[in-house]
Amino acid sequence: MPLLGLAELVILGLLADGLFRRLGLPGLIGMLLVGVALGSSGLGLLDPRLLALSGDLRQMALIVILLRVGFSLPLATLRQVGGRVLLLALIPASCEGVMITVVAQPLLGLSLLEAALLGSVLAAVSPAVVVPLMLRLTEERRGTAKGIPAMVMAAASLDDIAVIVVNGLLLGLLVQRQGDVAGQLVGLPLGLLLGAAAGAALGWGLIRWFERFRPNTNRQVLIVLALALLLLRLQDHISGMVPFTGLVAAIALGVVILELREEIAHPIAAKLGSIWVFAELVLFTLVGAQLNLAVAWSTGLAGLAVLALGLIARSAGTLACLARSPLTPGERLFVVAAYLPKATVQAAIGALPLMVMRAAGGPTAAGDVILAVAVLSIVTTAPLGAWLSAYLADRVLEPAAA
Known part of the structure; x- marks a missing residue:
């Protein structure tokens, strides 16, 4: 039977x-199961050349979703909740x-080290x-x-x-490429600031470019995507010399364009939503294809x-971060529920330890376990978190006055 390529994978x-x-x-569970069925632990029908591209495709999917966030976050709203955002961004993930x-x-x-890698995934x-x-909820003005x-x-x-940055540090330790973890942790705040500054400057420059040459929305989206991917490549090239976080830069790019030119930002955000349909499909099917079913079964309970x-x-x-907030108990419970689901990042980085172990030529059993638990987290928490947060949103979040 001929091997299946990208077209068949998209259709299925x-x-x-x-x-x-x-x-x-959630549809992503179905995509994941398609990948499991077609992968090496299933029917083994996927073309190996497609699997070889999975790392680049996962990175693209991560960039698309972070750009969507940047193009949907007004600075005025961020200022309203700014301090608590930092607490919620760091403390719950650290506890987990x-x-x-x-x-x-x-x-x-x-x-x-392997357990810490699993924690970072x-x-x-x-x-x-x-x-x-x-x-x-923003469109419906619920909780706004x-x-x-x-x-x-x-x-x-x-x-x-934050989790992806920590995961990168731990992967470096795994292959003994980066010994100065303490120095990298000290440079982390500077990397975040430099990333935000670079993204903001690039966003401002893009506004000037778009207004001068007036490319259509499709070309604007391609330019934004290409530059965001280049920011990640820049991070890889200069990380040994200057701390720089390309993911923050990608979000900052979108935030600045939204803040300064909403008429440019909204069409781009809509197009990114359409691109995400494809990126999500490729992301979850390919991570499912790399799962070792025997390991997943043995580590189940x-x-x-x-x-x-x-x-x-x-x-x-999460509850500790909201202890002194003006949120009602129901609203706090909603935030807890919204913080439960795992999917995108686990699909994007769950297979990285396994890939690094294979490249290093060492034992890969721990990498298989990490990937298996990452997939298990998607299958269990994505539907639970999606249903519970949507259920609570309609009952505890009050619509704002028009």
């Missing part, structure tokens, strides 16, 4: 997406990551689940009087960036225990 992924949405479940690092060692048989919130709901959708969306995005304990720690950290 779309069919699975539609089926699962009809069942009231530390808890997983502690419990994954005895439960999954991982070393301290699982500690991120899913923009694929959170962002669409927050955008819908207190800035709740913008607060959750911004905090989730910064949470993802232990993996669920690790996930549950991590989510309990995350929820406690």
Whole structure:
């Protein structure tokens, strides 16, 4: 039987997406299962050349979702909830990551570094689940009087960036490329600031470019995507000399264009939403294709225990961040629920430890376990978090006055 390429993968992924949405479940679960069925642990029908491109495709998907966040976050709203955003971006993820690092060692048989890597994979919130709901609530003006959708969306995005940066540091330790972790942690705030400044400057320059040459919206979107990907490449090239965070730069680019020229930003945001349909499909099908089903089965109960304990720690950290906020108990519970789902980041970086271990030529058992638990987190928390947060949003978030 001939191997399947991108066209067949897209068709099957779309069919699975539609089926699962009809069942009231997130479509990304169907895409993930298509990848599992077609991957090496399933029927083995995917073309290896497609799997070889999975790293670049995952990076593109991550950029698209972060750009969507940037083009949907007004600075006025960020200022309204700014201080609490930083708390929500750092404390819940830290609580979850530390808890997983502690419990994954005895439960999954991982070393301290491998358990910390698993914690850095699982500690991120899913923009694929959170962002669409927050955008819908913003359109319906639910919770907007207190800035709740913008607060959750911004905090989730910064949470993802922090987790991805920590994951990169730990991956470097895994292959002994980066020994000065303390120095990198000290340079992390500077990297975030430089990334924000570079993105803001690039956004301002793009406004001038668009107004002078007036490219149509399709070309504007392609330019924005290309520059965001170049920012990530710049991060890779200069990280040894100057701390720089390309993901922050990508978000800042969108925020500045939205703040200065809404008439340019809104059409770009709409086009990015359309591109995300394709990027999401490729992301979840390919990560499913890399899953080792035997490892996933063997780590099932232990993996669920690790996930549950991590989510309990995350929820406690979230409630602690909201302790002195003006939010009602119901609104706080909504934020906790919105912070539960895992999907996009786990799909984007869950396979990286396995890929790094394979490239280093060492044992890959721990990488298989990390990927298996990452996929397990998507399958369990994405539908639960999506349903629970949507259910609570319609009941505890009050519509703002027109």
